[in-house]
Amino acid sequence: MPELHDLSAIEQLAALRRREISPVQVVGHYLTRISRLDGRVGAFVEITADAAMASAEHLTRSGPDGALWGLPFADKDLVPRAGVPTRFGSRLHRDFVPDATADAAAVLDEAGAISLGKTATPEFGLTGYTETLIGPPTRDPWNPENGAGGSSGGAAAAVAAGLLPLAPASDGGGSIRIPAATVGVVGIKPSRGRVPYASGLDSPGGLPVAGPIARTVSDAALLLDVQTGGRAYPYATGAPGGGPFLDAANRPAPFAHIGVTTVSPWDDADDIELDADAARAVEVAAALLSDAGHGVDAFGWRPRGYAEMFTTIWRTSAARMALTDAELQLVEPITAWLIQEGRALSGAQVLEALAAASVFERATITAFAPYDAVLTPALALPPQPVGWFDREDAARNFSQQVRYAPYSSFVNVAGLPALVLPVTVDDSGHPVSVQLIGRPGGEATLIALAAGLEKQAGRMPRPAIWDL
Structure with a gap:
């Protein structure tokens, strides 16, 4: 007899709507798992059990209403929720309790989902690993000696460990895809402008957007439909109704021309070495896509x-934080370094970088234009031990992040959609993922391709913590 967390989010939602289970039962199940198991994972920084059960009881009485009715989730700790501590992964906000709820949380509330608390993130979401000064590190559920990636490390680890059915996240340079690939789940970074309340259009370089993390492509598509359909703003490509992404996951992908590359934009600036398992995953995915009838060519x-x-743009973004000298002494060395480096930039340097980003965006879109999707590794290296990223030498830390995930940030600069999913396993049985990058606004094509690839690759194993 399967446990509730053995079911996909879509299967749980169907059971909820048939009244086979209630929101109270689902929320109770996940809260129990979190209380028993999160000490091994460190996915959560705040658990709002009483508020979650009150919401579940209200929804149980009122009946099915909303695309995510009764499904649990958790807010990333960068997203304010009224009355709930929001720390942004930083000692500077240890006691901050907002009095207003951000759209990123309200959209899911309005869809009938129930927040169980806050998932861990590194300080201000600035790094590709989730280890902070305010709590324990977030660990890979497959191997607790390793980190879970970042910055949406808590969200990805919670989903991988069966502590949540799905989770909202954000991605400014790989923050959805890095942890999703690290722990072997599905993550989608939408196109710039696709998610109305987190379009990226209000930040330097247009980098950060919101997106979903889930265990299956269909579950991720379900959440993306909600994220793109709420809070319509006139400048967002997702307004007013978003895309029918779950429909795309449920129909066969039409013929696609797919380019394959293991080149990253960092290759001429850092010592990028591609792990053999990551290279093999690309080969496996390319072969499966070819077997499915798609055109697959080296790019x-x-x-x-x-x-x-x-x-330059990343440092510029950090420098927007107006921290005092005293506050800089309390933040992580990598945070202080980025802010100080950003403040040292001239206006001309910033403008030149932003202009270069626009040139890179156009050049990348043009280069990718012959293909319906481009296949790359998700990560260059396998999951790394907790503490591997240098916490004192900030410049070395930044280089380590680049070497770990050189295929991520350029997608943000180009404003393109991308999806990571596991397609094979290494010798230890840990899933190994690939990345599919689409055309502007091409999320539906990516989802259809990924859903087919997911079926061909077969069901991935689950970590041992899953059955505890």
């Missing part, structure tokens, strides 16, 4: 000059 792509442009 010759040699971008240049990316590193200086991106690091």
